[in-house]
Amino acid sequence: MKTVSPFREITPTSDKVSVRFEEVELMLPRGENLAGALLVAGIMPFRYTPVSGAARGPFCMMGACYDCLVEIDGVTRQACMLQVTEGMEITMPSARGPEDA
Ligand code: FES
Numbered sequence: 001m002k003t004v005s006p007f008r009e010i011t012p013t014s015d016k017v018s019v020r021f022e023e024v025e026l027m028l029p030r031g032e033n034l035a036g037a038l039l040v041a042g043i044m045p046f047r048y049t050p051v052s053g054a055a056r057g058p059f060c061m062m063g064a065c066y067d068c069l070v071e072i073d074g075v076t077r078q079a080c081m082l083q084v085t086e087g088m089e090i091t092m093p094s095a096r097g098p099e100d101a
Pocket of ligand 1: 035057058059060061062063064065066067068069078079080081
């Protein structure tokens with residue numbers, strides 16, 4: 001699930017905090033946009049659709065498409081509408097992946 005990312009931080013910062021995405025520990029820049037930070041870290045996809053199992057990730061980056069949905073502390077949220085904070089436990093909102101389809 002973690003891939004080589006074509007994205008880069010515009011202004012790299014040393015103020016990084018530990019978060020986990022699907023049991024993978026990541027060091028992300030504190031206060032940055034969560035969807036952007038996950039893309040820079042090479043995380044893709046963010047989820048799989050519940051019906052077809054198609055992979056999804058951020059598209060609009062402004063809260064309109066819902067393709068960036070992730071689950072944080074049991075609540076499904078839009079990653080593009082959140083900031084990175086210390087200790088986030090992030091999972092895919094659907095446990096169903098393409099291998100389960
Ligand atoms: S990327 Fe479209 S709602 Fe987050």
